[in-house]
Amino acid sequence: MTTHATAHHDDHHDDKPHGFLHRWVYSTNHKDIGTLYLIFSFIMVCIGAAFSGVIRTELMKPGLQFVQPYFFNEMTTMHGLVMIFGAIMPSFVGLANWMIPMMIGAPDMALPRMNNWSFWILPFAFCLLLGTLFVPGGAPAGGWTMYPPLSIQGGDSVAMMVFAIHLMGISSIMGSINIIATILNMRAPGMDLLKMPVFVWSWLITAFLLIAVMPVLAGAVTMLLTDRYFGTSFFNAAGGGDPVMYQHIFWFFGHPEVYIMILPAFGIISEIVPTFSRKPLFGYQAMVYALASIAFLSFIVWGHHMFTVGMPLGGELYFMFATMLIAIPTGVKVFNWVSTMWGGSLTFEAPMLWAIAFIVLFTIGGFSGVMLALVPADFQYQDTYFVVAHFHYVLVTGALFAIIGAIYYWWPKWTGRMYNETWAKVHFWWSAVFVNVLFFPQHFLGLAGMPRRIPDYNVAFADWNFVSTIGAYGMYLTPFMFFFILWHSKKHGAPAAARAWEGAHGLEWTVPSPAPFHTFSTPPVIRDEDLAHGDVSH
Amino acid sequence: MADDRAAGDAIQRNQRLLTRALLVCGAMFLFGFACVPLYRIACEHVFRNKIYNTADSAKGFSVDESRWVTVQFVGNVNSQLDWSFAPEQVTMRVHPGAVNDAWYDAANKAQTAIVGNAVPSIAPSQGSPYFNKIECFCFTEQVLKPGESRRMPVKFVVDPKLPKTIDTLTLSYTFYNNRPATKKLADHTQAAQPPNS
Numbered sequence: 245m246t247t248h249a250t251a252h253h254d255d256h257h258d259d260k261p262h263g264f265l266h267r268w269v270y271s272t273n274h275k276d277i278g279t280l281y282l283i284f285s286f287i288m289v290c291i292g293a294a295f296s297g298v299i300r301t302e303l304m305k306p307g308l309q310f311v312q313p314y315f316f317n318e319m320t321t322m323h324g325l326v327m328i329f330g331a332i333m334p335s336f337v338g339l340a341n342w343m344i345p346m347m348i349g350a351p352d353m354a355l356p357r358m359n360n361w362s363f364w365i366l367p368f369a370f371c372l373l374l375g376t377l378f379v380p381g382g383a384p385a386g387g388w389t390m391y392p393p394l395s396i397q398g399g400d401s402v403a404m405m406v407f408a409i410h411l412m413g414i415s416s417i418m419g420s421i422n423i424i425a426t427i428l429n430m431r432a433p434g435m436d437l438l439k440m441p442v443f444v445w446s447w448l449i450t451a452f453l454l455i456a457v458m459p460v461l462a463g464a465v466t467m468l469l470t471d472r473y474f475g476t477s478f479f480n481a482a483g484g485g486d487p488v489m490y491q492h493i494f495w496f497f498g499h500p501e502v503y504i505m506i507l508p509a510f511g512i513i514s515e516i517v518p519t520f521s522r523k524p525l526f527g528y529q530a531m532v533y534a535l536a537s538i539a540f541l542s543f544i545v546w547g548h549h550m551f552t553v554g555m556p557l558g559g560e561l562y563f564m565f566a567t568m569l570i571a572i573p574t575g576v577k578v579f580n581w582v583s584t585m586w587g588g589s590l591t592f593e594a595p596m597l598w599a600i601a602f603i604v605l606f607t608i609g610g611f612s613g614v615m616l617a618l619v620p621a622d623f624q625y626q627d628t629y630f631v632v633a634h635f636h637y638v639l640v641t642g643a644l645f646a647i648i649g650a651i652y653y654w655w656p657k658w659t660g661r662m663y664n665e666t667w668a669k670v671h672f673w674w675s676a677v678f679v680n681v682l683f684f685p686q687h688f689l690g691l692a693g694m695p696r697r698i699p700d701y702n703v704a705f706a707d708w709n710f711v712s713t714i715g716a717y718g719m720y721l722t723p724f725m726f727f728f729i730l731w732h733s734k735k736h737g738a739p740a741a742a743r744a745w746e747g748a749h750g751l752e753w754t755v756p757s758p759a760p761f762h763t764f765s766t767p768p769v770i771r772d773e774d775l776a777h778g779d780v781s782h
Numbered sequence: 783m784a785d786d787r788a789a790g791d792a793i794q795r796n797q798r799l800l801t802r803a804l805l806v807c808g809a810m811f812l813f814g815f816a817c818v819p820l821y822r823i824a825c826e827h828v829f830r831n832k833i834y835n836t837a838d839s840a841k842g843f844s845v846d847e848s849r850w851v852t853v854q855f856v857g858n859v860n861s862q863l864d865w866s867f868a869p870e871q872v873t874m875r876v877h878p879g880a881v882n883d884a885w886y887d888a889a890n891k892a893q894t895a896i897v898g899n900a901v902p903s904i905a906p907s908q909g910s911p912y913f914n915k916i917e918c919f920c921f922t923e924q925v926l927k928p929g930e931s932r933r934m935p936v937k938f939v940v941d942p943k944l945p946k947t948i949d950t951l952t953l954s955y956t957f958y959n960n961r962p963a964t965k966k967l968a969d970h971t972q973a974a975q976p977p978n979s
Binding site for chain 1: 792795796799800803804806807808809810811812813814815817818821
């Protein structure tokens, strides 16, 4: 183990609170809260995967074999809500908590007690949401998008779902404000905004997206609640409302939400790729501006989720062209990652493998996204498995792969131990093969016309559904692999150096591994060679 | 000393940022609700797309007196409904763009009050978008007491943009028993009667 005495912190700060309650429940330490977020999202990934297990098992063969159609609908709805709000978003917040203060030379998050709150609200939110499975009438079954009038039928799970979303929203908003305050106010002297790592930039922009759109979602679900229980008619056509208006409000939230789940992944990839290419990131400023443009465009393209509701032709054309515009800054990012690798001395440790898989597979998801943006084509693709394949390519092989890559990348910094590289590679290749067996055939199913959110289907779709389910069963082994690799590393891993990766730059690699409980209690003196990116000329 | 002041400054700046961010959140929450009127304004004024179909949809049609369209009327009753139902006129010759009135007659032959709903259909289907019903008994539930009969109007306009290849349109109604509404009506009538009568 490394010693605790370094230039960057004071020894007397380092004693951790004793006892489980004081250490974890009352925690205001960014590293402990980051760990809590990551553990929480790992549990949620497992629960969400179990829900998808019900879905894929039922879909393995045509006909109804295992579950009732209504329960199937509950599973698709809960799978979406748990994976989005319980798995992907909290794990990014966990990474932000762990890494942002260390990357900008801050002693902790700006508002540590609020940080504690933003985590500890989440378990309550998900108890409410998962509790709906046990109430009369069952869990919400109208899809994660909660379109009325369907979503407000059924039992009192409507109210529980709405309150759960309110709580998740409060948690995300508090987390985001904290991240913004940390990045804007707590940077070490000399850490200019345009010297920050791209991961920090990606989170700054994501946090602004979150505080702008989570309240809109809160408003939309509040209207659902009052429509259901208090006799309002926001979305009730019989009372003068309009159900299509819900879709507009929802997707005004929903599209920025999509980028909330991918921008931090872009940040992670922009940290991993330069490290294992042993080259500075190509086009640092272009990367930052691309992030900002994607974030801006996300606010003005929501209509592409609802081309088939009967909007005016002008609206469809506008949303189509605006959506296709997003391919430009996204293309800039992909080209810059590839250019970073170009001519570098590449090595393929596990984090780099996940990052390269991200670049390739996320780009496939991006291309199917451009296909979906085309109005005439979208009339065919709308609500088919093509859409399902598209968003799983961007969310599983995109967001989730980046998160796994980030955990492998920073794990030595967190624990002071290396993981077993061979098993990590097995984990990677196993995932890379089976995730494609799982999701690639869904493109074919969707193009052939198989609708999403159905428990039974035409026998014509049987073969690819069977293949897809085999892929799913392969993927269900990966959380266990990941868990055992990390467990083994924690117990028996080789000690990690402060700079765990030869090509790693950034302030987080200047502190010992494992990172002491308190880092940068006095602001570090920043040398250019410590910065995460090489472009310090501006 | 200087460190303390710097720390105090940082806390102040963080709190100022917290307040501002919460204001943004509050404003965005209200924006969610402001979407309700904004959406209506956008639909009605920007896209000139009325959210609601209103009775003045006949406005703007000019009567095409050079052209005649024959409208045929059909009335059917679903086997589960003990009513009689037939149009008063079998055909009408109308000018596209003109507002016309047609009448149907319905009578309840059963011993109980029944709620019925009429479902319209236009043949040929290519002509369907051009047949505008301004007023129709099919828009609402019809309640007939035992033995009661009713004369019911249809007010319609044929759109002058009706393709030239179509010179005859058939308006057909089928009346169905609205069972949930009928049952509700029966329950309601029973409950309304005093128990000792």
